[in-house]
Amino acid sequence: MSAPSYSPASPPWPAPAAGRPVTATVSVPGSKSLTNRELVLAALADGPALVTAPLPSDDSARMIDAIAALGVGVASVPGSGRFGDDLRITPARLHGGSIDCGQAGTVMRFIAPVAGLAEGAVHLTAHHSALHRPMGPLIEALRSLGLTVDDGGTGALPFTVHGTGSVRGGRLEIDASASSQFVSGLLLSAARFDEGLHLVHRGERVPSLPHIEMTLASLRHRGVESSSPREGEWVVAPGPIRAMDVAIEPDLSNAAPFLAAAVVTGGEVTVTGWPEASTQPGHLLPELLAAFGATATIADDALTVTGTGTVDGADLDLSAVGELAPTLVGIAALASSPSRFRGIGHLRGHETDRLAALVANLAAIGVTAYERPDGIEVHPGAAHGGLWRAFHDHRLATTGALLGLVVDGVEVDDIGATAKTLPQFVDLWADMLTTERP
DSSP states (O other): OOOOOOOOSSOOEEOOOOOSOOEEEEOOOBOHHHHHHHHHHHHTSSSOEEEESOOOSHHHHHHHHHHHHTTOEEEEEOOSSTTOOEEEEEOOOOEEEEEEOTTOHHHHHHHHHHHHTSEEEEEEEOOGGGTTSOOHHHHHHHHHTTOEEEOTTSSSSSEEEEEESOOOOEEEEEOOTTOTHHHHHHHHHHTTSTTOEEEEEOSSOOSOHHHHHHHHHHHHHTTOOEEEEETTEEEEOOSOOOOOOEEOOBOTTTTHHHHHHHHHHTOEEEEETOOSSOSSGGGGHHHHHHTTTOEEEEETTEEEEEOOSOOOOOEEEOTTOGGGHHHHHHHHTTSSSOEEEESOGGGGGSSSOHHHHHHHHHHHTTOEEEEETTEEEEEOOOOOOEEEOOTTOHHHHHHHHHHHTTSTTEEETTGGGGGGTOTTHHHHHHHHHHOOOO
16 A cells, blocks of 8 residues: 655654664653543542543543543642643543544544443544544444444544443444454443443454553453453443542653664663553563564663664564554664564554555665565665655654664654654653763
């Protein structure tokens, strides 16, 4: 497929060259995936609570606006972290409203089931670049639960959910092959359904399974009985969602480009606050980066990745960690041998068609890559400068920055796309390059 076209929102950003092996210590803000899950659960909980160290980003702002539009109280509270305020969430009786999901897949997929619990019509729309994102299976699932959804027959945004204040629940089948967020969205609200939910996947394998485990873990942490009795099947019992203060882990996927900087420059980068155990897909970065020849060490709540000056090609199944694929493809473009990434055909339905966009962008800087039905092959060559297009996609934008470390003349046409999940990216990137570790 050819990459989609779009008009960038800002002048091209010259990606800074490293000029030396990068040695730095980096801290990243909270996880987007955990922030938006915890905001939904806090909104549906049985009392007020604090969300500590949430990610300040476009995606989380969209979620805050979404729950507020339904009547939930959201108040900023001064936090102790360097990245912004904490949030006090006060649940309320949900009412109808209008919600602009922006480009946030978590908002469109998580809020649609919540809308069924509201009393009144909830209209959901999104940024024009996100109207193509798969929603049909979730819309049909809501209808199977007894809700009326007006989508004009498109199976896509915009659409209106006519909430009645309650959702029947019970057994439900869904094809979640296009996105694990269909499953997570239904599970997050399921404890508030009259009969809970017994959700069964019918179709090809579900991508990004760690994100579903993240959802189940978040539910269990709040006292909700939830489990996966067998592959492709999930059960949530009806009952209250406990109000409790929750601290958000650092976003391990947003740490990926910084750690990858050590791999491609032969340097050493440490990310602080690395959890000993996590349901975030980014927790697999140590073994993924080791596949390219780097070493990874976890000690004292930090992950340190060290490059060797040579990047090996890799053959990886990324079905569980698709969001990391753009960064890993960027590393592969600088490797000494070809790489293949499998299990990521679903990336065609993200902020953009990520596979087509990566192939087109690599071609623009002299690197050959091929789309495959379930992934991408990268055949490194003599990369040169050129325009790297973001296509409104934060992870494509950071991949351009990564390549610019060692390829002179790379320009990212819309580095502002990083604001979707990491508004601080440009400043953190500059700090990494200009502040050497003692």
